[in-house]
Amino acid sequence: MHAIIPPYLLARLAASSEPHVARAAEAARQTLAAPRVYRPTRASIDLSVEGGALVLEASPAPDRVISDAQHREQLPGVRARGEDDPATGDAAVDEAFDGLGATFALFWEAFGRSSIDGAGGTLEATVHYGEDYDNAFWNGERMVFGDGDGEVFTGFTRSVSVIGHELTHGVVEHAGGLQYVGQSGALNESIADVFGALTEQHLRGQTAAEASWLIGAGIFTDAVQGDALRSLSAPGTAYDDDVLGRDPQPAHMRDYVHTSADNGGVHINSGIPNKAFHLVATALGGHAWERAGRIWYLTLTTGGLSDTADFAEFAAATHAAATREYGEGSEEAAAVHAAWVGVGVIEDAAQR
Ligand SMILES: [Zn+2]
Numbered sequence: 218m219h220a221i222i223p224p225y226l227l228a229r230l231a232a233s234s235e236p237h238v239a240r241a242a243e244a245a246r247q248t249l250a251a252p253r254v255y256r257p258t259r260a261s262i263d264l265s266v267e268g269g270a271l272v273l274e275a276s277p278a279p280d281r282v283i284s285d286a287q288h289r290e291q292l293p294g295v296r297a298r299g300e301d302d303p304a305t306g307d308a309a310v311d312e313a314f315d316g317l318g319a320t321f322a323l324f325w326e327a328f329g330r331s332s333i334d335g336a337g338g339t340l341e342a343t344v345h346y347g348e349d350y351d352n353a354f355w356n357g358e359r360m361v362f363g364d365g366d367g368e369v370f371t372g373f374t375r376s377v378s379v380i381g382h383e384l385t386h387g388v389v390e391h392a393g394g395l396q397y398v399g400q401s402g403a404l405n406e407s408i409a410d411v412f413g414a415l416t417e418q419h420l421r422g423q424t425a426a427e428a429s430w431l432i433g434a435g436i437f438t439d440a441v442q443g444d445a446l447r448s449l450s451a452p453g454t455a456y457d458d459d460v461l462g463r464d465p466q467p468a469h470m471r472d473y474v475h476t477s478a479d480n481g482g483v484h485i486n487s488g489i490p491n492k493a494f495h496l497v498a499t500a501l502g503g504h505a506w507e508r509a510g511r512i513w514y515l516t517l518t519t520g521g522l523s524d525t526a527d528f529a530e531f532a533a534a535t536h537a538a539a540t541r542e543y544g545e546g547s548e549e550a551a552a553v554h555a556a557w558v559g560v561g562v563i564e565d566a567a568q569r
Pocket residue numbers: 219220221382383386406409
């Protein structure tokens with residue numbers, strides 16, 4: 218549940234008999250077989266009353282705790298670094314710490330959200346999970362990272378977009394959730410990709426034009442023909458490899474993939490709303506988190522989405538959010554409308 222590497226990719230790797238990826242194939246088989254206990258979050262927001270006013274307690278500084286599973290599959294593992302501790306010299310511990318900080322910074326500085334729960338909650342992660350574990354996931358209360366098999370996947374803490382993606386699943390849950398199946402599941406995945414990409418762009422100070430728009434750049438070894446797991450700017454082009462196959466993401470409704478695998482293609486059809494976000498961000502220009510990201514954030518948190526929202530409901534909600542925030546007929550509302558027309562989710566009224 219909420220893992221960065223989709224099951225079809227691991228299954229393909231697990232089935233490979235290529236000798237140069239024998240270790241990776243075995244790692245993928247074990248990763249698929251390993252249980253991932255899911256712990257639903259118990260939301261807690263501290264409210265108090267001061268002088269007749271309701272006060273929400275929210276800290277603008279992250280509170281991070283990184284633990285080390287020491288290659289076992291038990292959580293949380295041994296505490297390795299807390300908020301006030303210096304760097305440990307263990308790359309996975311320090312990268313996880315920095316990635317959680319980058320995600321916190323995006324949500325706080327761009328959207329005024331304090332932590333995943335919106336109430337300054339502790340950000341927790343466990344690294345060095347399992348042996349050759351080929352995934353990273355959000356289990357409802359913490360991020361968990363494997364070290365990868367070394368033949369196909371390097372460690373998963375290397376990519377800030379992966380960390381931002383996984384933590385955003387927590388934000389989606391706190392916002393009311395999107396059922397992890399079919400189009401609502403693909404929206405859940407897409408929103409995680411959008412804020413994962415924005416986490417990296419915000420950290421690097423990149424504009425929409427400068428950004429890579431990749432999710433998971435740096436998690437493949439040099440042996441893999443591919444740049445990353447997914448591309449928001451060009452879905453379907455992130456990798457094309459003899460072992461892993463070709464990135465299966467569509468960028469338009471005409472190529473929508475009807476499948477029962479991958480919870481109804483949640484990691485596949487997410488390419489369509491991903492492309493819509495990229496179109497909005499590049500049409501508006503500048504830093505994507507400032508306007509495009511704000512519209513998506515407001516849609517998620519105040520847009521009244523149902524947890525079974527499909528692409529059309531989400532498209533209408535983003536347009537409504539843009540109109541509320543920037544005005545009827547604004548550049549922002551027009552960009553949102555054009556983007557959903559561009560990916561075939563809504564019909565262009567002018568062409569009817
Ligand atoms: Zn995900």
